[in-house]
Amino acid sequence: MSREEYDEYFKILEISPDASLFEIKNAYLRLKKLYSTESPVIAPIAEEFPKKRRKEILKEIEEAYSKIIALLGNEHESLYREEPSAPGKISEEEKAESISFSGPVLRQIREKLGIQLHEVCLDTKIRVEHLENIENEKYEALPPEPYLKVHIKAYANLLLLNPTKVAEDYLKRYREWKEGQPDE
């Protein structure tokens, strides 16, 4: 993808090219809703701004979003595989682990996306304290597994990760810890 194409996609989503993934997703959902439903903002100009044009815009929005996500998805991979001296100084040991989604990895991704915990809380309705425990892998303070799984998936979804893969990785570590605990 050329630099111009890349910038154009961001322009369609009305965000700057340095927007975080969170902002990209928000912009996409917001615009999709605006141009696909009857909005009081569109109604007064419906005649001059016909449905056909709005459909074209929707198509552009869909395309821009999927292209940006595909591109950033690739960048994400390289973030953990090709940049040993990336900011944040991930040691070799941690890097090997970070391919699987642990608490610290989730935190790292969240920080890279520029998302605050309270913002995650606003979106997922998971309390900040729980989110902290998830990130810190404070297993003893976490809710029972079925609830935990729902939380992890919602959180992963917000970070634009594959919820099933993240939940699998995370719960694998959780279960390992649990097995090591004396029976109640």
Place this chain on the structure above:
Amino acid sequence: MTSPRKERQGEIWAIGGGKGGTGKTFITSCMGTYLAQKENRVVLIDVDIGGANLHSFFGIHKPGKSLTNFFENGSPLQELTVKTGIDNMQLISGDVYSLASDNIKFTQKLKLFRHITKLNAQYVLIDLGAGSHNNTLDTFLMADKMIAILVPEMIAVENMYHFIKNALFRKVKMSLRSYGFREIVEHVWERRKRYGIRNLKELIEWLGNSFSYIGDILDQELSSFKIYLILNKVRSPDDIVIGSSMKSALLKFLGIDIDFVGYIEYDDSVWRSIRNQQPFMLHYSSSRCTEEIEDFTENLIQGKEISLLRA
């Protein structure tokens, strides 16, 4: 932060938006108070012809001097300021005593604009009347920051489109006229069917594509066409979304990029302070609305938009 130019000559903010009763005057009085509290010299001007009432927001019943003195006796604008009761802030009252002020001559208007730019203030806030009259549009267009106030109702949205479309049309017309193109905009617009032009955006594109020098002029002139949007009387998160929706629709529909700078929640204390003629920012200094007003005024000073996470 202020450049040497700004020391000498204040930044001019015009507050308009089309519909009446959206809170233009209230917001002007509040933003002025905040700027004055931050130790800026502020002058508020009420140019709501026939409906001047900015003075009432400070509990002033008879301002004594007004724009009437400027138009009828030629008094210098600087001498027509009255105290607002708030340090660093003065007020020039609207035309409260004259009835024949709806036909201000073009030369008088230019003289008024000249005097406004020379006022001894760091911020000059101009409170416009409702509607899309040419005098209102010209005053809006002469400002450094064009601020539009909207309430989240379909009729207000409709009026705002009308206002912004007219402002943009006038801007295009006047810009080209100042470069010697008389009436080309009107000429093309009247024959828009023949040229396959459906709306203002397409008119601007057509003009730019047909004559490259006009394209250059419009690029330059329209780069300063920046509107800042404030939402008032917001009652739900869906209402707030109207701000970012307006931004998007105006971009895709008119091709202009406005900044959504903030909102004020609906609050009875606003109504109460207006009824009691108390300056809101002083009497409700710890209210949520005061905080919201401070936030967007700060965004306006810094040229920032509201955080997307909150919008």
